[in-house]
Amino acid sequence: MTLLDGATPAPATVPPVRRRRRLTMFVRRPFFTLALLVAAGFVVSAAFAPVFAPWDPTYQDIGAMMAPPATAGHLLGTDSYGQDILSRILFGARYALGIGLGAVAIGALGGLVLGMAAGLAGGRTEWVLMRIVDSILALPSLILAVAFIAILGQGVDKVIYAVGVALIGPFARTVRADVMQVRAQLFVEAAGLMGLAWLTVVWRHILPNVVYPLAVQVTIRISEAILVSSSLSFLGIGVTPPTPDWGLMISEGRAFVSFAPWMAGMPGAALAILLIALSIVGDGIREEFDPKMQRGGS
Amino acid sequence: MSEEGAPIFELLDVEKIFTITRATGPLKRETLRLPALDGVRLRIKQNTSLALVGESGSGKSTLVRILLGLNEPSNGQALFRGRPIVEARKGLRAPFHRDVAMIYQDARGSLNPRMSVEALIAEPIRHFRLCAEKEIPARVAALLARVGLPADVAKAYPAGLSGGQVRRVAIARALASEPSVLVADEAVSGLDVSTQAQLLNLLADLKRTMGLTLVFITHDLGVASYLCQEIAVLYLGRIVETGPTNDVLNAPAHPYSAALRRAAPAFFEPIAEPLPGEIPSPVNLPPGCRFAGRCPRRQDDCLALDPPLGRVLPGRHAACIHPLTGSPGGPAERGDAAPSNPDAVL
Numbered sequence: 001m002t003l004l005d006g007a008t009p010a011p012a013t014v015p016p017v018r019r020r021r022r023l024t025m026f027v028r029r030p031f032f033t034l035a036l037l038v039a040a041g042f043v044v045s046a047a048f049a050p051v052f053a054p055w056d057p058t059y060q061d062i063g064a065m066m067a068p069p070a071t072a073g074h075l076l077g078t079d080s081y082g083q084d085i086l087s088r089i090l091f092g093a094r095y096a097l098g099i100g101l102g103a104v105a106i107g108a109l110g111g112l113v114l115g116m117a118a119g120l121a122g123g124r125t126e127w128v129l130m131r132i133v134d135s136i137l138a139l140p141s142l143i144l145a146v147a148f149i150a151i152l153g154q155g156v157d158k159v160i161y162a163v164g165v166a167l168i169g170p171f172a173r174t175v176r177a178d179v180m181q182v183r184a185q186l187f188v189e190a191a192g193l194m195g196l197a198w199l200t201v202v203w204r205h206i207l208p209n210v211v212y213p214l215a216v217q218v219t220i221r222i223s224e225a226i227l228v229s230s231s232l233s234f235l236g237i238g239v240t241p242p243t244p245d246w247g248l249m250i251s252e253g254r255a256f257v258s259f260a261p262w263m264a265g266m267p268g269a270a271l272a273i274l275l276i277a278l279s280i281v282g283d284g285i286r287e288e289f290d291p292k293m294q295r296g297g298s
Numbered sequence: 299m300s301e302e303g304a305p306i307f308e309l310l311d312v313e314k315i316f317t318i319t320r321a322t323g324p325l326k327r328e329t330l331r332l333p334a335l336d337g338v339r340l341r342i343k344q345n346t347s348l349a350l351v352g353e354s355g356s357g358k359s360t361l362v363r364i365l366l367g368l369n370e371p372s373n374g375q376a377l378f379r380g381r382p383i384v385e386a387r388k389g390l391r392a393p394f395h396r397d398v399a400m401i402y403q404d405a406r407g408s409l410n411p412r413m414s415v416e417a418l419i420a421e422p423i424r425h426f427r428l429c430a431e432k433e434i435p436a437r438v439a440a441l442l443a444r445v446g447l448p449a450d451v452a453k454a455y456p457a458g459l460s461g462g463q464v465r466r467v468a469i470a471r472a473l474a475s476e477p478s479v480l481v482a483d484e485a486v487s488g489l490d491v492s493t494q495a496q497l498l499n500l501l502a503d504l505k506r507t508m509g510l511t512l513v514f515i516t517h518d519l520g521v522a523s524y525l526c527q528e529i530a531v532l533y534l535g536r537i538v539e540t541g542p543t544n545d546v547l548n549a550p551a552h553p554y555s556a557a558l559r560r561a562a563p564a565f566f567e568p569i570a571e572p573l574p575g576e577i578p579s580p581v582n583l584p585p586g587c588r589f590a591g592r593c594p595r596r597q598d599d600c601l602a603l604d605p606p607l608g609r610v611l612p613g614r615h616a617a618c619i620h621p622l623t624g625s626p627g628g629p630a631e632r633g634d635a636a637p638s639n640p641d642a643v644l
Contacts, residue, residue: 187407190400190409192368195387195392195396196390209412
């Protein structure tokens with residue numbers, strides 16, 4: 001057998017990898033798609049809660065207190081005050097998502113400012129800023145949020161501030177790391193050679209390269225923010241009753257868990273499903289867009 | 299070559315010393331002085347083209363950083379049109395920024411990955427206010443055409459372009475500010491040979507038609523002789539030989555240039571014996587000539603005297619006590635006759 005035997009040249013194989021990358025990420029990641037649909041479902045039900053909800057979330061149906069699920073008129077049952085659980089879950093999605101997004105916005109913005117300042121200033125300023133961030137990071141975000149609630153008082157807006165401030169630490173760390181990496185890049189030096197003002201260089205060349213990874217972080221942190229805010233409400237120091245908040249509902253249902261498990265179980269399930277969906281969406285986005293997780297182009 | 303024309307860049311005994319600290323024990327540290335450049339004299343005249351060649355570690359990159367004003371010389375003066383470079387760089391729209399453009403070796407890294415090619419090339423145009431806002435797209439298209447890229451590249455991002463295309467974009471961007479000096483750091487290395495040839499032709503063409511002064515850092519003597527009229531050979535932070543490229547390459551006066559010339563591979567010839575030994579560490583240089591340890595023509599006085607860059611022939615300078623000028627007729631007259639007959643000089 002000689003080398004010439006195989007006269008037909010090996011077919012020029014188009015690498016299948018290349019073909020597969022062209023498929024959209026929705027087809028390549030079925031779990032991501034499913035999770036995205038679930039999360040979108042929550043967003044839609046939050047947005048149109050008044051349309052979907054059969055009852056006012058704070059209306060107390062004296063005739064049907066602690067009705068089990070699938071009671072006529074109350075699909076998911078009612079709680080100890082006779083409030084419709086389905087309606088409260090739908091309205092509760094508003095609070096969960098609103099608090100989550102608001103808190104992450106505050107955390108991301110604060111982290112961006114702190115991280116940029118630390119990464120760009122260097123020297124003593126950086127040291128001071130990063131020690132502040134370290135002290136924020138030293139406490140779990142829930143404990144920190146509790147401390148802020150103690151200072152600020154209760155209420156939906158206060159929860160947003162508290163959770164947002166608690167999230168600044170992790171955001172600031174990642175932003176600083178990205179800034180340090182980007183500012184060492186050649187295109188930053190090239191921009192300086194062109195004679196651009198330093199602020200212009202920061203705004204045009206450093207910031208865009210930091211904001212995209214930050215946006216990926218945001219999608220991952222939303223679920224953490226929702227969890228922390230629900231925990232605050234569960235502890236009874238977040239939003240005040242009778243606001244339809246999931247954490248609050250779980251907390252109220254806790255006492256009745258042995259004979260009316262749906263009171264805590266339904267909002268708990270809603271919370272769990274939303275968090276899992278958001279985590280999968282966040283991971284998918286990170287794996288797809290984070291340049292650190294892709295092989296280097298060149 | 300061209301003796302006329304005022305120097306654009308002038309380096310007068312430039313020294314650049316980096317201090318490095320390294321741990322010698324758990325608590326002890328020592329500070330070392332690392333002279334990356336040591337007594338560099340160089341004049342770069344208007345409309346000339348200069349190749350800076352040398353091994354890695356010879357100080358090419360430091361020299362470029364000094365020329366661009368990114369580093370200040372520790373000693374000596376680095377002048378741009380008669381003014382210290384660091385001073386000439388001050389001010390947002392100082393002429394220096396427009397006049398001197400840089401092409402990086404890592405062209406991809408020198409382009410912001412989040413900007414489209416059009417935005418990248420438009421940035422210097424906008425910054426220096428070279429034309430009205432609505433003429434910018436036409437200008438970008440003209441620059442892209444000038445470097446031989448199709449117009450639809452304008453909408454692409456650097457990540458979507460090939461290595462050769464990215465270099466062309468980097469060249470177009472460098473040209474956008476209408477500079478008079480182009481500093482190129484290994485602008486064609488790491489590309490396949492045909493792309494290299496295209497880029498070299500492009501650069502030679504740009505140099506001719508736009509009257510650019512070119513400073514070209516390379517380790518490829520072939521590239522140097524094709525593109526540059528003048529050459530400066532660097533060894534361990536010092537320029538050991540300068541002169542017209544073809545003269546220097548055909549009849550090197552410094553033994554190091556001769557060794558470099560011989561080390562360049564040629565067709566149908568066995569690869570020459572490489573220069574023995576490693577480039578010594580600049581941290582603790584031996585006394586005497588810095589090349590003495592590797593020099594095949596070393597004599598006793600080489601170990602005692604550190605030769606400065608001196609004139610050996612008209613237009614030729616070398617830092618050597620015993621330069622190679624012995625061949626009949628003199629190297630300067632040989633012009634750019636057929637390549638290399640290294641045996642004649644070594």
